[in-house]
Amino acid sequence: xxxxxxxxxxxxxxxxxxxxxxxxxxxxxxxxxxxxxxxxxxxxxxxxxxxxxxxxxxxxxxxxxxx
Amino acid sequence: xxxxxxxxxxxxxxxxxxxxxxxxxxxxxxxxxxxxxxxxxxxxxxxxxxxxxxxxxxxxxxxxxxxxxxxxxxxxxxxxxxxxxxxxxxxxxxxxxxxxxxxxxxxxxxxxxxxxxxxxxxxxxxxxxxxxxxxxxxxxxxxxxxxxxxxxxxxxxxxxxxxxxxxxxxxxxxxxxxxxxxxxxxxxxxxxxxxxxxxxxxxxxxxxxxxxxxxxxxxxxxxxxxxxxxxxxxxxxxxxxxxxxxxxxxxxxxxxxxxxxxxxxxxxxxxxxxxxxxxxxxxxxxxxxxxxxxxxxxxxxxxxxxxxxxxxxxxxxxxxxxxxxxxxxxxxxxxxxxxxxxxxxxxxxxxxxxxxxxxxxxxxxxxxxxxxxxxxxxxxxxxxxxx
Numbered sequence: 001x002x003x004x005x006x007x008x009x010x011x012x013x014x015x016x017x018x019x020x021x022x023x024x025x026x027x028x029x030x031x032x033x034x035x036x037x038x039x040x041x042x043x044x045x046x047x048x049x050x051x052x053x054x055x056x057x058x059x060x061x062x063x064x065x066x067x
Numbered sequence: 068x069x070x071x072x073x074x075x076x077x078x079x080x081x082x083x084x085x086x087x088x089x090x091x092x093x094x095x096x097x098x099x100x101x102x103x104x105x106x107x108x109x110x111x112x113x114x115x116x117x118x119x120x121x122x123x124x125x126x127x128x129x130x131x132x133x134x135x136x137x138x139x140x141x142x143x144x145x146x147x148x149x150x151x152x153x154x155x156x157x158x159x160x161x162x163x164x165x166x167x168x169x170x171x172x173x174x175x176x177x178x179x180x181x182x183x184x185x186x187x188x189x190x191x192x193x194x195x196x197x198x199x200x201x202x203x204x205x206x207x208x209x210x211x212x213x214x215x216x217x218x219x220x221x222x223x224x225x226x227x228x229x230x231x232x233x234x235x236x237x238x239x240x241x242x243x244x245x246x247x248x249x250x251x252x253x254x255x256x257x258x259x260x261x262x263x264x265x266x267x268x269x270x271x272x273x274x275x276x277x278x279x280x281x282x283x284x285x286x287x288x289x290x291x292x293x294x295x296x297x298x299x300x301x302x303x304x305x306x307x308x309x310x311x312x313x314x315x316x317x318x319x320x321x322x323x324x325x326x327x328x329x330x331x332x333x334x335x336x337x338x339x340x341x342x343x344x345x346x347x348x349x350x351x352x353x354x355x356x357x358x359x360x361x362x363x364x365x366x367x368x369x370x371x372x373x374x375x376x377x378x379x380x381x382x383x384x385x386x387x388x389x390x391x392x393x394x395x396x397x398x399x400x401x402x403x404x405x406x407x408x409x410x411x412x413x414x415x416x417x418x419x420x421x422x423x424x425x426x427x428x429x430x431x432x433x434x435x436x437x438x439x440x441x442x443x444x445x446x447x448x449x450x451x452x453x454x
């Protein structure tokens with residue numbers, strides 16, 4: 001295999017975004033009730049949704065297909 | 068990254084994880100039911116509060132203290148705390164100011180009738196057992212500090228895990244979990260995917276857990292540092308005896324008068340850990356989830372009822388207070404609690420798969436493992452037979 005240059009941007013792009021969304025969600029919930037709680041819940045739900053997405057694709061074997 | 072850097076980070080990840088995994092697993096497993104502590108307690112202990120008109124007037128706080136003292140003759144009041152969502156105060160009494168938990172009585176009293184609702188016993192039942200296991204493994208402060216140290220190792224394991232995630236993912240798309248190769252590749256992928264997705268939640272819950280383990284030393288520092296400096300004029304004076312305590316209602320009203328917009332969360336009676344020998348400390352809180360955590364103690368002279376001092380918490384006490392909701396996940400309703408539980412389950416899988424990956428290839432050389440890492444889990448022919 002030809003060694004490719006690692007591109008940290010492409011490896012950590014999505015994880016960084018997920019981390020930012022999670023952190024904002026965790027903190028927003030502290031600021032107030034009502035809408036704040038809804039936004040907090042929605043943001044913290046994003047990583048959980050991403051896990052489901054990855055596992056649903058895995059079940060279908062989509063990650064094993066060669067690009 | 069050079070091979071040597073990857074190797075160092077891989078070893079950091081391996082050893083910090085190995086040391087803390089058993090404890091982290093215990094914390095995740097006991098933490099799961101604790102997320103729903105309130106709901107579980109509510110389901111097993113029905114509300115014994117008698118139904119009354121919503122606008123039934125509240126009796127003075129002094130009546131509540133008198134009711135508690137009448138229940139336990141010879142004891143003195145230590146704390147009085149306010150329930151958030153019902154007209155109830157919890158009065159703690161004990162034989163002396165520094166009584167331990169086993170000597171105390173905590174009585175929930177109806178503010179409309181000054182009658183006892185129930186005695187609170189937090190030390191019994193399955194949930195109390197789980198809580199103690201989670202907080203200090205029944206070992207007191209040393210247990211807490213030990214678990215705090217495990218939390219620090221856990222955070223180092225997260226950081227080093229993120230670093231070794233990079234070489235692993237060089238040829239893989241984000242979120243990859245290959246199920247068609249070997250069992251090992253499947254769990255390696257799952258470990259990486261779950262770990263990187265839950266990274267921030269794991270870090271926040273882990274680090275706030277560490278801060279919570281420092282609660283006792285932090286309160287002691289705060290007490291020594293701030294409380295004594297606020298009440299310098301009282302040095303050398305005799306402690307106020309319980310017989311001389313002035314009206315609690317007057318003290319609470321004075322405190323709120325100096326901090327409009329706040330409500331009292333609890334009152335510490337003179338002599339206990341959260342105040343001085345001479346003062347009622349009325350701990351006031353704000354109205355939002357964040358300011359609700361920011362308690363401002365107002366000190367009111369327990370003999371004269373005069374306002375003495377008030378100062379907002381120092382940064383370390385604030386960090387401690389904010390660490391509680393961020394660790395418990397109890398600040399945005401049941402949906403957040405459910406997410407907390409799901410993320411906790413994900414954490415359990417990360418820990419379990421990590422353990423499985425280590426157990427599965429214990430006899431493999433470090434070089435082979437690093438090769439596995441760099442090749443994104445693809446088996447290396449000859450040295451790593453497929454399972």
